[in-house]
Amino acid sequence: MISTRIKTLRPTYALIDLPNYSHNISVAQKLSGGKVMAIVKANGYGHGAGKLAEYVKTNNGIKSFGVATVSEAIKLREVLGTDVDIVVLGYIDKNFYEEVYENNIVLTVFDWYVAEDYHNFLKNKGSKASIIIKLETGMNRLGFDVDNFDFEMFIKKYDRFDISIIMTHLASSDSDFQYTNWQMERFDTFINKYNITCATSVFNSSAIVNFKNKYTFTRPGIMTYGYVYADYNVNLKPVMHIYSKIVQKKRVLKGEYISYNGTYRAERDMVIGVIPIGYADGYFRCFSNRAHIYLDGFICPVVGNICMDIMMVDITDVPECAFESEVELMGEHVDAEMWAKWSGSISYEMLCAISERIPRVYKT
Numbered sequence: 212m213i214s215t216r217i218k219t220l221r222p223t224y225a226l227i228d229l230p231n232y233s234h235n236i237s238v239a240q241k242l243s244g245g246k247v248m249a250i251v252k253a254n255g256y257g258h259g260a261g262k263l264a265e266y267v268k269t270n271n272g273i274k275s276f277g278v279a280t281v282s283e284a285i286k287l288r289e290v291l292g293t294d295v296d297i298v299v300l301g302y303i304d305k306n307f308y309e310e311v312y313e314n315n316i317v318l319t320v321f322d323w324y325v326a327e328d329y330h331n332f333l334k335n336k337g338s339k340a341s342i343i344i345k346l347e348t349g350m351n352r353l354g355f356d357v358d359n360f361d362f363e364m365f366i367k368k369y370d371r372f373d374i375s376i377i378m379t380h381l382a383s384s385d386s387d388f389q390y391t392n393w394q395m396e397r398f399d400t401f402i403n404k405y406n407i408t409c410a411t412s413v414f415n416s417s418a419i420v421n422f423k424n425k426y427t428f429t430r431p432g433i434m435t436y437g438y439v440y441a442d443y444n445v446n447l448k449p450v451m452h453i454y455s456k457i458v459q460k461k462r463v464l465k466g467e468y469i470s471y472n473g474t475y476r477a478e479r480d481m482v483i484g485v486i487p488i489g490y491a492d493g494y495f496r497c498f499s500n501r502a503h504i505y506l507d508g509f510i511c512p513v514v515g516n517i518c519m520d521i522m523m524v525d526i527t528d529v530p531e532c533a534f535e536s537e538v539e540l541m542g543e544h545v546d547a548e549m550w551a552k553w554s555g556s557i558s559y560e561m562l563c564a565i566s567e568r569i570p571r572v573y574k575t
């Protein structure tokens with residue numbers, strides 16, 4: 212790891228395990244029983260979308276990728292070339308339709324005004340384009356109301372659209388199976404009503420693991436990064452690992468305070484380790500006095516307030532020889548779910564929040 216650390220110009224770095232990502236994609240492929248659109252928005256949930264997508268295009272035959280913004284889509288197009296579908300699942304401002312068109316990006320139509328604007332744009336170009344139709348079934352976010360969407364009128368009016376997928380998004384496939392079934396029933400009713408034969412897509416990660424997929428494409432995100440909320444273990448592997456080292460050891464006497472504002476007072480004489488990671492890296496300040504790191508078999512609690520670039524851990528009980536090892540902040544022993552508990556959040560947010568200042572190193 213020494214040479215890796217030198218390349219990153221910092222002892223703190225994220226090791227992104229591409230074979231683990233590919234393994235998780237395989238799990239999603241098997242459980243989906245259909246095609247997988249790999250969700251790599253937010254720079255691949257913080258892991259680096261381009262590297263991930265390239266890897267699973269080659270190793271898993273993934274041909275479809277979902278992102279949230281036009282700039283994410285363009286970056287991916289530059290890396291992946293022209294032989295994959297890149298879908299923007301979110302809103303696109305009409306000022307950027309030119310970029311959408313030039314880069315052959317699939318736009319999501321979720322409202323009549325979007326259909327009207329994009330169709331007019333295509334008319335002016337004298338061209339056609341692929342779109343996804345997003346239906347609202349219970350998330351109450353983006354989408355046409357499934358009960359009132361006149362599909363016949365839509366296809367009659369907008370003949371420049373090639374509808375590649377009709378989709379909906381599940382709100383609670385990790386927590387409320389009854390609600391999830393209700394959303395699926397609403398979607399299925401629509402599909403049957405209009406005898407729809409084009410591709411469909413409903414399942415996110417927890418649906419893939421908790422339900423049997425019957426739609427054309429699944430859209431796994433979080434499970435491909437190693438995490439999912441499910442009733443049983445599907446053998447996912449964490450993709451992001453964050454390592455650093457102790458850059459100073461310090462004796463602290465009983466009664467002394469550690470870090471800003473004295474939120475930690477030593478109850479005994481202790482040894483602390485200083486680690487160069489802080490909230491500007493995505494190691495949240497609310498982890499202060501709650502989180503722990505792993506050091507060669509030892510769990511070391513964070514002591515005192517986390518600073519912008521630095522934090523301290525209790526290493527009193529760690530023997531001298533352990534300090535040759537790197538400290539693991541996230542990985543096999545400390546996972547993103549623990550981070551989520553410490554901050555009252557979810558693994559998604561923890562991964563996305565790892566800032567650019569932490570260099571990503573890719574294991575192939």
Ligand SMILES: Cc1ncc(COP(=O)(O)O)c(C=O)c1O
Pocket residue numbers: 250300380414415416417430431432433434
């Ligand atoms: C439209 C859409 N599809 C799929 C996903 C992937 O969801 P998950 O990460 O839970 O698998 C997301 C993520 O939020 C999404 O917004």
